[in-house]
Amino acid sequence: MTQWEQLLTTVINNVIGSLPKLIRNGFQSGSVDIPPYTNILLPDVVQYDTGQKSVLCPILYHPVDSTRLSLSNSRLNGMDTISAYGPVSFPIQDVSLSVPLILEDVVLEGNWTTYSQCQKGSASPIETIHSGSFVLHFTDIQFTVNIDLDPNAMTATSVNLKLTDVNQLWSNQPVFDATKDLTYDSRTSEGQKTVLAAVLNSEPIRKKYRESARKGIENNTLSDEMIKIINTLLAQLG
Amino acid sequence: MSNAAFMANEAIFNLLLEKFISSNPNDFRGNKSIPEIGTEFVFELNGAPVTDLSAQANGGNISLRFDHVQLQVFDYQDGKRHSLQNTFTVHLLMTGHVLLNGQNVSLTGLSASASGTDRLDAKAAKMVNETIIPQFQQKVAQIQLPDFSKLVDMSFQLNAIEVNDHRLTVLAQIGNTKGDPNFNVSLPAEPAIIAAIGSSVINEFAAAQFPGASASVGDKSSSWGFGYEGHAEAGADQPHVEIVNGQAQGTLPVWVSAKGGIEVLGQWIERDISVSLNTPPLNIRLVNDSNAKSVFIKVYLDGNISVDFGLPDALEKAAEGILSFIQPIASAITDAINVGLDKINIKAFTLPSTIPGTNFAANLSFGWVGFSGNCVAATILINQ
Known part of the structure; x- marks a missing residue:
């Protein structure tokens, strides 16, 4: 390992070690002002077709189409549980480095809404809506941060965060406990809760949660902020 | 017009710079802390540089190779330096000009570059250029180079400076006589200065004193x-x-x-x-x-x-x-x-108790005194 790589290793390890605090509190140094990386708003999922004709209609009504699901106000927290679980490596000597990282507990929370077309006899279908909130946990998420440096200026030019799932836990995420993780509006019957829990815990929907969480983890905002933090450090050297 | 000359070797520059740096350590070290990331960089220029008195690629006539620039990285928390995380030794080359500034020999226009191949050397050179040299330019310019007037008990005017063959030659004029100093005395490897006075000067003094x-x-x-x-x-x-x-x-x-x-x-x-x-x-x-x-x-x-x-x-x-x-x-x-x-008593050479022109104590002695070419010359050895 070259001395430059040793220095980068030390610096990057310090950055990684400081990330939990920086993610919680933000980072301000000189002209660099980075806000906290918490409560990250994720894109809404709108009217996603679950492909299931769920029994969510009022009495005497029957479903005439598959239930659609929207996820709104989705927010990600827990990025401050980040840490490194392996050494810094240099795929390209001096100018490209890679750090295996792990997120201990990432929380995805938001609101869900289901839309079901229900029909009574030959009358025109009416839409039945159920809503509530969810709080989901993703644990031990493994990903890698790849950092490229400008070989001349020796500053970070790109930082990419990529979920690697080396421990193969990701595909089973989130761990779902309907009794704790979901809330329902007051009009929802116990039977409907059971149906809704099954819908919200179905693999297509769990995949939607994972996609949302992945966007938060691999977010360009976090990459950009890491570039700024690393360059702020390296700038101290000249 | 010059009738006297002084010649200094690279070893005396090494000695002077080492003395200067070691006696002004705070001027050649610095630190940068980034509390938010728990990191403090501490850099220090120490040890004796290796001087090269010769034409440099960038147009200068002197280079100083520092092989002992230390960069340390500390854990920094709560406004305090904690454990040492890593220590690096980087290699720098400073180039500049030795020139005659009025009646003083001065060192100017220093810039640093990497002398090693590790990218950290280049980064450190950038750090030195951007941080140390601007911060310490004044100090660097004040590095005391040999003041040859302390070696000769005659008033003289420095006329010109030459840097070649790994030595610095300063030409001087004593009195009014003409005569290019011509001598062939070897500089030893240890810190030394050759002082040479042309015989026309001796003749002028002898005639005046007789x-x-x-x-x-x-x-x-x-x-x-x-x-x-x-x-x-x-x-x-x-x-x-x-x-x-x-x-x-x-x-x-x-x-x-x-x-x-x-x-x-x-x-x-x-x-x-x-x-x-x-x-x-x-x-x-x-x-x-x-x-x-x-x-x-x-x-x-x-x-x-x-x-x-x-x-x-x-x-x-x-x-x-x-x-x-x-x-x-x-x-x-x-x-x-x-x-x-x-009655003719010409005090030609005298040895101060310090490196000439500086406050650095040293033991000066004559290594060789005699006639060479058209001069009376002395090799003055400088021991720490």
């Missing part, structure tokens, strides 16, 4: 209307000394006149006496003071003056007596000249 010499002898003997007499006078002025091909030589114009007379029946007959002079050459010797901290230049007559007299026929009858009166003129003028030459 008070002149004169002597006269003579007497008369007379009895019952018969007698004889003889008188002689001599003088010497304007000595001329020079060093040619490492050999000192010189001349001193001496004149002697004599006359004699005889008395016959109370009548004196006087005649001039012809004189044939044999004047030895002048020479130069170098003298140490008692503690060998100064070297003086002395001029001396390398032998005795001898005089042959040719008496005219008219004086032959009393030749023996007349000659007895005038022959002492040879030793008389020799003595007078020696007294006059002894």
Whole structure:
């Protein structure tokens, strides 16, 4: 390992070690002002077709189409549980480095809404809506941060965060406990809760949660902020 | 126009810079902390640089290679430095110009570059350029380079500077005489300076300090209307000394006149006496003071003056007596000249107790003193 790589290793390890605090509190140094990386708003999922004709209609009504699901106000927290679980490596000597990282507990929370077309006899279908909130946990998420440096200026030019799932836990995420993780509006019957829990815990929907969480983890905002933090450090050297 | 020269080797620059850096450590270290990331960088320029006095690729005439620049990374928490995380030794090359700034030799225009191949060297060079050099430019410019005036007890004017063959040569003018200093003295590997004074300077000082010499002898003997007499006078002025091909030589114009007379029946007959002079050459010797901290230049007559007299026929009858009166003129003028030459006392080289022009204590000694080319030269060794 070259001395430059040793220095980068030390610096990057310090950055990684400081990330939990920086993610919680933000980072301000000189002209660099980075806000906290918490409560990250994720894109809404709108009217996603679950492909299931769920029994969510009022009495005497029957479903005439598959239930659609929207996820709104989705927010990600827990990025401050980040840490490194392996050494810094240099795929390209001096100018490209890679750090295996792990997120201990990432929380995805938001609101869900289901839309079901229900029909009574030959009358025109009416839409039945159920809503509530969810709080989901993703644990031990493994990903890698790849950092490229400008070989001349020796500053970070790109930082990419990529979920690697080396421990193969990701595909089973989130761990779902309907009794704790979901809330329902007051009009929802116990039977409907059971149906809704099954819908919200179905693999297509769990995949939607994972996609949302992945966007938060691999977010360009976090990459950009890491570039700024690393360059702020390296700038101290000249 | 220069008639004296000083030559310094790279070792004395190494020594001076090491002394300067070690005595001003705070000027060559710095730290940068980033509390938010728990990191503090501490950099320190220490150790002796390796000086190269030669034309540099970037146009400078000096480079200083620092192989012991230390960069440390500390864990920094709660406004305090904690554990040392890593230490790096980087290699830097500073290039610049040694030039004559008025009557001082100064070091200017320093810039750093990497002398090693590790990218950290390049980063450190950037750090030094952006942080250390601007911060310490004034200090760097104040690095005390040898002040040669402390080595020669004569006032002189520095005229020019030359850097080549891994040595610095400064040309100087003492007094008003012309004469390019030409000498061939090797610089040793250890810190040393060669000081060389052209013989035209020595000649100028010798001529100015020589008070002149004169002597006269003579007497008369007379009895019952018969007698004889003889008188002689001599003088010497304007000595001329020079060093040619490492050999000192010189001349001193001496004149002697004599006359004699005889008395016959109370009548004196006087005649001039012809004189044939044999004047030895002048020479130069170098003298140490008692503690060998100064070297003086002395001029001396390398032998005795001898005089042959040719008496005219008219004086032959009393030749023996007349000659007895005038022959002492040879030793008389020799003595007078020696007294006059002894007044010449040229303090050529003197050794301060510090590296010349600095406050750094050092033990200076003469390594070699002698004549070389057309100069009197001294190798001055500087030991810590």
